Amino acid sequence: MTTNEEAFDRARRVIPGGVNSPVRAYRSVGGAPRFLTSARGAYVTDVEGREYVDLVASWGPAILGHAHPEVVKAVQDAAGRGLSFGATTPAETELAELLIARLGGGTEAGGLVDEVRLVSTGTEATMTAIRLARGFTGRPLLIKFAGHYHGHSDGLLAEAGSGVATLALPASAGVPEPIAAQTLVLPYNDLDAVRTAFEAHPGDIAAVIVEAAAANMGVVAPLPGFNAGLTELAHEFGALVILDEVLTGFRVSAQGYWGLETSYTPDLVTFGKVIGGGMPLAALGGRREVMEHLAPVGPVYQAGTLSGNPLSVAAGLATLRLADGAVYDRLYHVSETLQREVSAALTAEGVAHTIQRAGNLFSVLFAEQPAVNYAQVQAQDAYRFGPFFHAMLEQGVALPPSVFEAWFVTAAHDDEAIERVVEALPMAARAAAQ
Ligand code: PLP
Numbered sequence: 357m358t359t360n361e362e363a364f365d366r367a368r369r370v371i372p373g374g375v376n377s378p379v380r381a382y383r384s385v386g387g388a389p390r391f392l393t394s395a396r397g398a399y400v401t402d403v404e405g406r407e408y409v410d411l412v413a414s415w416g417p418a419i420l421g422h423a424h425p426e427v428v429k430a431v432q433d434a435a436g437r438g439l440s441f442g443a444t445t446p447a448e449t450e451l452a453e454l455l456i457a458r459l460g461g462g463t464e465a466g467g468l469v470d471e472v473r474l475v476s477t478g479t480e481a482t483m484t485a486i487r488l489a490r491g492f493t494g495r496p497l498l499i500k501f502a503g504h505y506h507g508h509s510d511g512l513l514a515e516a517g518s519g520v521a522t523l524a525l526p527a528s529a530g531v532p533e534p535i536a537a538q539t540l541v542l543p544y545n546d547l548d549a550v551r552t553a554f555e556a557h558p559g560d561i562a563a564v565i566v567e568a569a570a571a572n573m574g575v576v577a578p579l580p581g582f583n584a585g586l587t588e589l590a591h592e593f594g595a596l597v598i599l600d601e602v603l604t605g606f607r608v609s610a611q612g613y614w615g616l617e618t619s620y621t622p623d624l625v626t627f628g629k630v631i632g633g634g635m636p637l638a639a640l641g642g643r644r645e646v647m648e649h650l651a652p653v654g655p656v657y658q659a660g661t662l663s664g665n666p667l668s669v670a671a672g673l674a675t676l677r678l679a680d681g682a683v684y685d686r687l688y689h690v691s692e693t694l695q696r697e698v699s700a701a702l703t704a705e706g707v708a709h710t711i712q713r714a715g716n717l718f719s720v721l722f723a724e725q726p727a728v729n730y731a732q733v734q735a736q737d738a739y740r741f742g743p744f745f746h747a748m749l750e751q752g753v754a755l756p757p758s759v760f761e762a763w764f765v766t767a768a769h770d771d772e773a774i775e776r777v778v779e780a781l782p783m784a785a786r787a788a789a790q
Contacts, residue, residue, distance in 0.1 A: 358403045363391035384758045385742045390749070395422035397768035400754060408754035409773045411694075413764035415756075416603050416629040419687060420678055421768020427633050427674040434670035440662055448474060448664040451673050455631065455639065458676065459611055468614055469625055469641030473650055474664040478602035478628035479507025481638040482565065484650075484658045485624045486511065488640070489563035489596040491656035492649050497523075497557055499564040499595075501544040503730030505572035506565055506600050506626075516541035520549040521556035544570060544729045545579045550586060554593040563624075564590045565598040568613035569714035571762040572603070573733045574721055577714035587620040596646070602628035602638065603762070606676065608715025610684060616715055633675030637668035684716075686767040691716040693774055694765065701781035705789040707740065717762045720744075722788070733760070743787035751780035 367374035375381045375389065382389045390402040398421055400410040410422070420427065434447075452472045460467025475481050486498055486509075498511060506512045514524035514536040523537040540557070542549045554561060564586060570576040583599070590597045599622035605612035607630050614625070623646055628638035641647070651657045695711045695718050702709045702720070710721045721727055722737040741759035748755050753776065756763060 357405070358391075360388045360391050360402060360404060363403050364388040367391075379756075379758055379761065382757045384760075385745045387746065389757070390754065397421040397423070398766055398770065398773040406752065408749070408752050409769070409776050410754050411763045411765065411777070412754060412756050413766050414629075414634055415761075416607060416764050417632060417634045417675075418764075418766050418768075419607055419630055419683060420633075420675060421766040422634075424633075424675075424678065424768075426678060427671055430670040430674035431635065431667050434666045437666070439667060440665055442661060445664065445666055445669070447666060447669045447673065451631075451669050451676075454673065454676055455627070455641065458606070459614075459625075459641075463621065463643045468611070468621070469647075470644040471647040472627075472639045472641035473647070473658065474669070475638050475640070475658075475660055476636045476662050476665070476668070477507065478600075478626065478638045479509055480660065481602065481626040481628055481640045482506040482512065482598070482600060483509040485598045485626050485640045485642075486563060486565065487658070488642075488646065488649055488656050489598060489624060491654070492646050493562045493594065493596060495560050495562035495595070496538055497540060497561045498538060499540045499542055499550065499553055499561060501566060501570070501730075502541050503544060503573035503576070503733060504565075504567045504570055504600070506567070506602075510535045511539050512565075514539040514541055516543075520546075520552050543731065544576060545582050546729065547582065547585045547589060550589050554589065554595070559594070561590075561593065561595045563596040563598050565600060568599050568601045568604045569608070569717065571714065571717050571719075573730050573760050574719035574727075575712040575714050575717050575762050576727055576729065576733060577712070579728060581619075583617060584620040587622060596623035598622065598624045598626065600626045602626050604715065604717065606630040606679060607687070607764075608717060610679065610681075613715060630675060630679070631672045632668045633671035635668035635671040636662070636665065637672050683767040686769075687716045687765055690765040690767075690769040690774060691718055691763075694718070694763070694777060697778045697781055701785040702788065704782070705785040707785060707788050708737070716765065719762050720759070722759070740788040743790060744784045747784035747787040748777075748780050751783060753777050753780045 513528040515527040524539040524541045526536040601612040605627040609615040624642040727733045
């Protein structure tokens with residue numbers, strides 16, 4: 357039998373860090389990552405044959421649980437008809453229609469989007485949305501918020517400069533300074549900072565990109581009225597709003613986080629994760645006037661060999677058709693039960709914590725007071741998470757391997773899976789207390 361350590365050693369010889377996406381390397385919690393061989397329902401299995409209750413859910417897509425039989429069958433059927441055509445398919449149109457219908461049936465009807473373009477990753481979706489916003493407005497600059505993640509395109513790997521109106525610095529080697537300097541990085545949940553930035557750069561800001569609810573620094577919900585106020589401000593200064601629902605879309609409600617608020621209309625919206633049901637698929641959508649600036653209708657270029665891939669579209673269609681009210685009820689039930697139990701276990705051990713939540717997304721912040729921005733998230737007792745994580749893992753519960761990640765539940769987390777998590781909590785809370 358191969359152990360996880362052996363699998364990691366072997367991987368590290370041929371793959372940088374042994375992983376194809378950094379968080380998988382367990383750097384922030386230590387130890388060898390679990391090398392997974394299969395997943396079903398609420399569980400994943402590693403190379404050692406150990407089974408874990410999974411609270412990663414492939415970082416969001418698996419709202420129905422892993423390998424849902426009807427989703428797998430849809431993909432198998434599609435595969436039998438050809439893996440990729442590099443041509444238009446009726447199924448792409450069906451998926452676009454389904455997305456638009458779910459999101460309120462077009463902007464004239466009070467809905468969110470009129471048209472969508474399918475791409476393969478969330479990174480591509482946000483990258484394209486930003487290019488489109490620049491092409492539409494003819495302006496160069498972008499506002500993003502500290503701690504928000506929108507994928508790894510150059511202009512988004514930017515860190516705040518010295519003040520809210522100053523241009524950003526590269527957050528990764530390899531990002532040229534002039535590219536990072538096209539971005540302004542502002543504190544989240546601070547509309548005054550947004551106004552200051554707009555006033556300092558009149559006529560130059562093309563768009564504000566914002567996670568519909570931040571969930572890549574742990575969960576940090578927008579304060580009531582923040583998304584609406586942001587949209588109002590951006591429009592006052594002639595800029596677009598790109599609402600990033602890659603993580604929240606079709607997970608926190610049938611209409612994403614926007615569906616929980618609906619008090620504003622962003623100009624562009626990005627989706628990913630759930631809409632591909634676990635296959636590589638993402639999308640950007642918006643009102644027709646903006647979307648028709650995309651090639652081949654308009655002058656903003658975007659393309660993709662595998663865009664609208666038939667297997668991904670089949671998985672997405674099957675997933676969304678199965679995601680009915682009962683699925684969302686279950687996601688909320690599982691999430692709320694776990695929030696309560698995690699908090700009770702930590703309280704019993706006297707560990708200062710706050711459950712941060714947005715819809716059915718949540719994470720544990722090791723601090724007394726809730727956090728509303730990245731600086732506050734960074735100030736927590738993050739060192740408590742590693743021992744907590746490993747105690748859970750030892751007992752067969754796989755959490756996201758970083759305190760700065762959301763916990764993801766699925767509708768396949770039945771009462772037995774919940775019970776297994778609950779039973780593991782006292783020991784993990786004791787580990788966190790030390
Ligand atoms: N936007 C958000 C809000 C995300 O959470 C992510 C990924 O986690 C992305 C964009 C990038 O998506 P992808 O990893 O598919 O490129």
